[in-house]
Amino acid sequence: MARAATTSDVFNAIAEPQRQEILVLLRAGERAVTELARELGMTQPRASKHLRVLREVGLVRDRKAGKQRLYGLDARGLRPVHEWTGGFERFWNESFDRLDAYVQDLKQARQEE
Amino acid sequence: MARAATTSDVFNAIAEPQRQEILVLLRAGERAVTELARELGMTQPRASKHLRVLREVGLVRDRKAGKQRLYGLDARGLRPVHEWTGGFERFWNESFDRLDAYVQDLKQARQEE
DNA sequence: CAATAATATGCCGATATCGGCATGTGTAAA
């Protein structure tokens, strides 16, 4: 077995930096593939492939417009990720405190040497 | 080139379901490797490897306790992910509206046939 | 020190990923 399929898994889909860029770009509005590729400095096939993944997990939708195909954001799939990480909200402060206390202890110990 | 290294990348680290489980479990408190492996039904080497990844991206910290090694949560690294997805918060409602409008249009169109 | 327990690692196999390049498919205009 290897890694879980990137398709049908939003977590994996957004783990790719270039796909993140695409999503961010699409916040500014729909884009045709070539346009998007140009703005992000990637080749057209590359853009198409990433868009395919994003489409398959439902993060983007496409519609035909003449000979172009416009891709638009459908961010609903990001909500579960937001909520999942949100489940750790109280921990990332707490962890901070603990680390802080730990650092204090270290200082203390060092002075007592 | 292949996929971005899972190490040193929180997005990739949490894209693995089993690692997600580990993080969730660790919210309940520190765990030794074997203990954790047992609770999640995975082999020890498997647990160790996932913990290594999580450690390398800074999502867990470990400390020695006798012949055991206790792993604890350090959720600070999840904050950027939470914030990044949060940047789409206003879109996942808006997208919904658009879809809704789209569906309405379809209904309308169908009735006019 | 020897024996044991708890972890970490190394190596392997199967598979999936991402990028490039060439080429298919589809649509529109001449």
Place this chain on the structure above:
DNA sequence: TTTACACATGCCGATATCGGCATATTATTG
């Protein structure tokens, strides 16, 4: 219909992943 443009796909190579198994490594105990 031919031409041209926009996009999708297929195949390949290089690499990374994850799991299993066996085996280090490290720490405790007798």
